Amino acid sequence: MAGCSSCGCGTRSKEGSQPSGCKNNGGCRSGGCNKMNVFDWLSNMDLPADGYQFEVVEVRFKGGRKEFFRNADRLHLTTGDAIVVEVPNGHHIGFVSMQGELVRLQMMKKGVKEDSENIRKIYRLASERDLSKYEEVKNRELPTLFRTRQIINEMNLKMKLSDVEYQADNTKATFYYSADERVDFRQLIKVLAGEFRIRVEMRQISLRQEAGRLGGIGSCGRELCCSTWLSSFKSVSTSAARYQNLSLNPSKLSGQCGRLKCCLNYELDTYMEAIRDLPTVNKPLLTEKGEAFLQKTDIFTRIMWFGFRNESNWYPLKVERVQYILELNAAGKKAVALTLEEEELIINPVVGGALNDDLEQMDRKFAEKDKDRKKKKKRKKRKKTGEKK
Numbered sequence: 001m002a003g004c005s006s007c008g009c010g011t012r013s014k015e016g017s018q019p020s021g022c023k024n025n026g027g028c029r030s031g032g033c034n035k036m037n038v039f040d041w042l043s044n045m046d047l048p049a050d051g052y053q054f055e056v057v058e059v060r061f062k063g064g065r066k067e068f069f070r071n072a073d074r075l076h077l078t079t080g081d082a083i084v085v086e087v088p089n090g091h092h093i094g095f096v097s098m099q100g101e102l103v104r105l106q107m108m109k110k111g112v113k114e115d116s117e118n119i120r121k122i123y124r125l126a127s128e129r130d131l132s133k134y135e136e137v138k139n140r141e142l143p144t145l146f147r148t149r150q151i152i153n154e155m156n157l158k159m160k161l162s163d164v165e166y167q168a169d170n171t172k173a174t175f176y177y178s179a180d181e182r183v184d185f186r187q188l189i190k191v192l193a194g195e196f197r198i199r200v201e202m203r204q205i206s207l208r209q210e211a212g213r214l215g216g217i218g219s220c221g222r223e224l225c226c227s228t229w230l231s232s233f234k235s236v237s238t239s240a241a242r243y244q245n246l247s248l249n250p251s252k253l254s255g256q257c258g259r260l261k262c263c264l265n266y267e268l269d270t271y272m273e274a275i276r277d278l279p280t281v282n283k284p285l286l287t288e289k290g291e292a293f294l295q296k297t298d299i300f301t302r303i304m305w306f307g308f309r310n311e312s313n314w315y316p317l318k319v320e321r322v323q324y325i326l327e328l329n330a331a332g333k334k335a336v337a338l339t340l341e342e343e344e345l346i347i348n349p350v351v352g353g354a355l356n357d358d359l360e361q362m363d364r365k366f367a368e369k370d371k372d373r374k375k376k377k378k379r380k381k382r383k384k385t386g387e388k389k
Contacts, residue, residue, distance in 0.1 A: 036064035036229065040079065042102045056119060058103050059085060059094035062165050063176075063213040064227065066097060068112060072121045082126035084168070089199075093126050093134045093168040130168070137166045144196060148175065151191055159183045162210045172199040178210050208233045211257035218255065225262055236260040243271050245297060274299045278319060285325045287335045306338060315339055 038058075055071045069085045071077065081096045098106065107114065126134070145164045152161060159179040166173045173196065177183075185202055192200045205213070212226030226233070241253055241264055255261040278299065284291035285306060292306040295314050304322050305314040315338050317325075325335045337343040 036060060036066060036097070036231065038098045038102075040098060040100065040102050042100055045101065054099070054101055054104050056103050056107065056114065057096055057122065058098040058106060059083065059122075060097040061092070061094045063163060064231075066231075067094075068103070068107060068119050069094075069122045070119050071099075073124075075122060075125060077122075077125075082131060084123040084126050084130055086120040086123060087167065090167055090169040090171050091123060093130060133170075134168045137168060137170045140170075140196075141166055144173065147195070148192060151188065151195070155188060155191075157183055157185065157188060159185070160210075162205070163213050166198075170198070172201065174201045174203055176203050176205050176210070176213065178205055178207055206233065207257040207259055208262070211255065216256050218261075219252075220263075224256065226257075230262060233262065234265055236262060236264050240264040240268050243268060243275060245299065271299060278302070278304075279323050279326055281322065281326070283329075285322070285335065285338065286329045287325070287338050289337065292338050 055074070056068050057071050057077060058066055059069050060066050069083075075083075077083065077096050077099060079096050079099065082093055083096060084091050085094055104114070112119070141164045144166075145161065148164065149161050152159060158181060159177045161175060161177045163176040164173055165176070173192075175192070189200045189202065192198075208226055211224060212230070215227040216224050218224050236259070238248060238253075238260070240260075241248060244264070244267065246253065246264075253260055253264070278297065281294045281304070284293045290308050292308055292315070294304060295307045296305040298304075302319045303316050304319065305316055307314045317339065321340055325338075328335050335343070336346055
């Protein structure tokens with residue numbers, strides 16, 4: 001039974017598994033126990049009157065790999081049950097990850113037809129003997145992985161072996177590797193088949209899939225998306241970071257796989273919609289003071305920051321103000337000032353009035369205080385010189 005010890009199967013009866021702990025048969029609601037865990041939001045839906053349930057079941061294997069199998073014998077299955085399934089030239093043990101109408105929707109999403117001949121059948125529920133034998137087979141995986149890496153180094157093959165998966169019947173092993181170039185591993189297969197007495201299958205995976213199989217914690221503090229729920233990997237480009245105004249720092253934008261983080265695509269559509277209303281600034285804004293260059297854009301607050309060539313200050317402008325200056329420049333005119341406040345002061349300067357009077361009074365006040373301080377200092381100096389004399 002997959003999952004942690006708190007929610008794994010304790011005993012097995014004719015009806016199936018007897019879960020302990022959270023009583024979810026290994027399918028924790030938190031999603032922390034199993035890779036690629038699925039919440040069946042149609043589980044409370046009533047069955048039709050004839051009791052028919054969709055016969056195709058989704059089964060999960062090591063590393064979060066999932067496939068569809070047909071429950072032709074109408075076995076009573078529960079999510080998390082260990083079952084024996086048909087595979088080419090043998091059988092394997094997997095765990096039920098999803099069943100019912102949700103599987104039909106998942107097959108439509110992945111483009112798998114219900115009457116496809118590639119959907120193999122489920123043999124039976126795994127017995128205690130099947131599970132104990134499967135555990136013995138799994139114990140061979142780690143020593144095989146280390147030994148195979150030694151063989152690869154001895155043969156000087158430019159490939160990275162990341163995982164080994166044995167079939168439950170102990171007749172076949174799948175070796176997952178990644179490589180930048182094409183690798184000729186025909187001799188390697190012969191050596192492995194003779195070393196471990198099994199049928200060997202070499203399967204190349206991408207670096208993102210490799211990170212998903214190995215797992216880990218991302219910079220956000222949570223488990224990697226590729227190892228918990230993300231199954232299809234879309235291409236990520238640096239333009240996604242540019243649209244979101246992120247610094248193009250490879251160490252911050254790269255994930256544990258060494259590629260750009262998949263999460264750069266999550267909010268990209270929202271940013272693209274917000275950018276549509278922003279004016280495109282390809283040239284500096286022309287003002288009477290000089291040329292103002294775009295320094296930064298706050299997309300959601302709709303504020304654009306500009307700065308002059310020989311100044312370190314940045315000036316925030318609303319999108320409407322930037323659009324107004326762009327229209328002036330397109331007509332061959334220069335803006336009086338960059339910000340609207342400066343423009344109003346230049347056009348309508350305040351001459352005299354209360355503001356200037358208050359400033360003049362403050363200047364006089366501080367000037368009188370300075371005079372008094374200077375006089376006091378002179379008196380003290382005279383007294384000291386008089387005493388010495």
